[in-house]
Amino acid sequence: MNGSSKKYWTDDPEMVERYVLGRLSEEEKRRLDAEIAECEPCREMLRRETLLAAGVRRFGRDGLRSRLRRRLVRERRSPVRMYQSVGLAAAVVIIAVGVGVYQMFFADLTRPTQFGKKEIVITQGGEIGEAREEKREVRTPEEKMDAPPPEAKPAVRSGAERNVRPAEAAKRTAPEPIQEFAPAAKSDAAAARSIWLLGTVVMETGAARTGAAALSAESRTADAAAPQASPDRPVTLRRGDVRNDVALRQRPLSALPTARRSQMGSARRVETLVETTGDGGLQLTIYTDDVAASELDAASVETLDGDSLVVTTATQRILYRLPPDLFTAPSVRTKR
Amino acid sequence: MAARLFFLTPDAEILDLIRSGDEEGLVMLYSANERMVRVFVTNNSGTPDDAEDLLQEAVIILWERVRAGTFERNAKLSTFIYATVRNLWRARLRGMKREVPADLAERDDASDEPSPADALAGSEMAAAVAAALDRLGEPCRTLLLLYYWEERSMEEIAAQLKFANADTAKSKKYQCKKALERILTDERII
Numbered sequence: 091m092n093g094s095s096k097k098y099w100t101d102d103p104e105m106v107e108r109y110v111l112g113r114l115s116e117e118e119k120r121r122l123d124a125e126i127a128e129c130e131p132c133r134e135m136l137r138r139e140t141l142l143a144a145g146v147r148r149f150g151r152d153g154l155r156s157r158l159r160r161r162l163v164r165e166r167r168s169p170v171r172m173y174q175s176v177g178l179a180a181a182v183v184i185i186a187v188g189v190g191v192y193q194m195f196f197a198d199l200t201r202p203t204q205f206g207k208k209e210i211v212i213t214q215g216g217e218i219g220e221a222r223e224e225k226r227e228v229r230t231p232e233e234k235m236d237a238p239p240p241e242a243k244p245a246v247r248s249g250a251e252r253n254v255r256p257a258e259a260a261k262r263t264a265p266e267p268i269q270e271f272a273p274a275a276k277s278d279a280a281a282a283r284s285i286w287l288l289g290t291v292v293m294e295t296g297a298a299r300t301g302a303a304a305l306s307a308e309s310r311t312a313d314a315a316a317p318q319a320s321p322d323r324p325v326t327l328r329r330g331d332v333r334n335d336v337a338l339r340q341r342p343l344s345a346l347p348t349a350r351r352s353q354m355g356s357a358r359r360v361e362t363l364v365e366t367t368g369d370g371g372l373q374l375t376i377y378t379d380d381v382a383a384s385e386l387d388a389a390s391v392e393t394l395d396g397d398s399l400v401v402t403t404a405t406q407r408i409l410y411r412l413p414p415d416l417f418t419a420p421s422v423r424t425k426r
Numbered sequence: 427m428a429a430r431l432f433f434l435t436p437d438a439e440i441l442d443l444i445r446s447g448d449e450e451g452l453v454m455l456y457s458a459n460e461r462m463v464r465v466f467v468t469n470n471s472g473t474p475d476d477a478e479d480l481l482q483e484a485v486i487i488l489w490e491r492v493r494a495g496t497f498e499r500n501a502k503l504s505t506f507i508y509a510t511v512r513n514l515w516r517a518r519l520r521g522m523k524r525e526v527p528a529d530l531a532e533r534d535d536a537s538d539e540p541s542p543a544d545a546l547a548g549s550e551m552a553a554a555v556a557a558a559l560d561r562l563g564e565p566c567r568t569l570l571l572l573y574y575w576e577e578r579s580m581e582e583i584a585a586q587l588k589f590a591n592a593d594t595a596k597s598k599k600y601q602c603k604k605a606l607e608r609i610l611t612d613e614r615i616i
Contacts, residue, residue: 107574109542110541110542110543111541111543111574111577112539112540112541112542112543112544113541113577136542138607138616140542140543140546141546141551141552141555141616142555142574142603142606142607142610143542143543143574144542144543144544144545144546144547144549144551144552144555145547145551145552145553145554145555145556145558145559146555146556146559146570146571146573146574146575147490147543147544147547147552147574147575148547148548148552148553148555148556149555149556149559149560149567149571149575150490150571150574150575150576151486151490151547151575152556154449154452154486154489155482155483155486157449158449158452158453158456158482158485158486159482161449161450161452161453162453162456165453165457
């Protein structure tokens with residue numbers, strides 16, 4: 091084959107095939123390398139054999155790789171994998187819901203329930219709303235909606251809705267038809283300085299009139315922006331041996347925060363912002379067009395059964411039920 | 427009904443599948459090493475696509491060795507795959523004339539030096555031969571694949587292709603090689 095009588099390793103096809111497939115021992119490979127260095131036909135034969143083997147192996151690999159890729163694509167699209175993905179997503183959702191439920195029902199009740207930056211507000215009446223709470227902002231929703239004018243005394247500081255968890259709300263009795271209150275539950279001392287009370291006009295007859303002048307249209311709507319200050323003389327509220335000074339204010343209904351208007355329900359309801367003062371006093375800001383600020387001069391305030399408050403003006407008698415911890419809750423205090 | 431086999435380790439199951447020619451073993455091997463290889467390649471200036479490509483190449487090399495009976499199992503399959511991927515990636519970085527990280531400079535033992543045929547398998551010439559083989563027809567295509575790619579003995583080939591004996595298979599292999607060379611000569615590939 092090589093044109094001479096000399097016997098070369100390349101005369102053995104199997105030896106050549108073993109060489110191209112890398113199956114020769116080191117000794118065999120050394121001897122073959124020595125031969126092909128001096129034999130041009132041997133080198134050509136090895137080159138052709140190597141190329142043929144390389145092509146066949148390439149064919150096999152390309153086919154296998156192509157099939158592998160197809161299988162991987164199928165695997166990734168397979169329903170099993172999809173179900174696994176869906177299952178994983180479902181597990182995440184279940185865990186998230188579980189954590190949420192735990193926080194809602196079992197977490198520290200002194201902390202407000204928050205979902206992201208939204209705060210769920212549940213009033214005693216069972217109504218649920220959302221209030222935005224900015225980071226580290228201690229003002230309650232009503233404070234934001236109804237911030238008093240800068241020149242006014244900051245008597246109106248917060249809303250009546252209490253941040254109550256459903257579990258706690260569920261423990262409460264049926265909604266009180268007369269008044270609606272919910273002492274603030276935020277641990278932040280600044281969060282519950284005042285509450286909203288929904289008073290009920292229990293009398294609107296001549297018997298309630300004390301001779302005060304009838305309200306004029308002008309007096310009802312005058313200076314709607316700022317609360318009308320009560321007389322300098324505060325009304326004294328007696329609760330057993332305890333006396334509380336009560337300062338009355340009036341603001342027109344147009345100044346009532348929108349969120350609170352929906353709480354009123356009927357014309358016989360009077361929204362009132364009650365704020366405690368540091369010395370145990372009360373400041374009541376009554377949102378009504380039916381009572382003029384001047385009427386408050388002659389208004390009287392008295393307690394009823396220790397847990398109710400009756401404000402009697404020239405034209406109306408308004409009943410409020412006070413939350414039992416209004417004067418005792420450490421978080422209830424006035425911020426000036 | 428055939429008894430179901432239970433394997434002590436996933437590696438044993440994969441090797442059994444590959445030995446029996448079941449390509450599901452490749453999928454299992456790929457899936458088991460996918461994350462490891464992606465982390466390695468992307469941490470060494472490669473892309474996820476590079477990782478995918480290298481892992482496919484590595485599992486095919488393992489397939490070839492197992493099928494050829496040259497795979498020596500002295501470590502976990504993941505160790506072999508990792509070492510192979512490192513060697514492949516280093517060679518590829520050098521081929522692209524890119525800097526090879528210092529910890530990649532040393533060649534890993536798990537992957538031996540390629541045979542002359544393997545060294546040439548990535549060339550355009552080899553691709554042309556592969557295309558010619560595709561036109562060769564059966565049983566020559568399968569016979570040459572069994573011999574050169576899966577490195578089966580003539581006895582095994584005879585049994586698989588139902589030839590009378592190994593000598594018949596050997597004779598048939600010679601005829602198939604000549605047929606392929608004719609195609610290559612006609613197409614001026616060699």
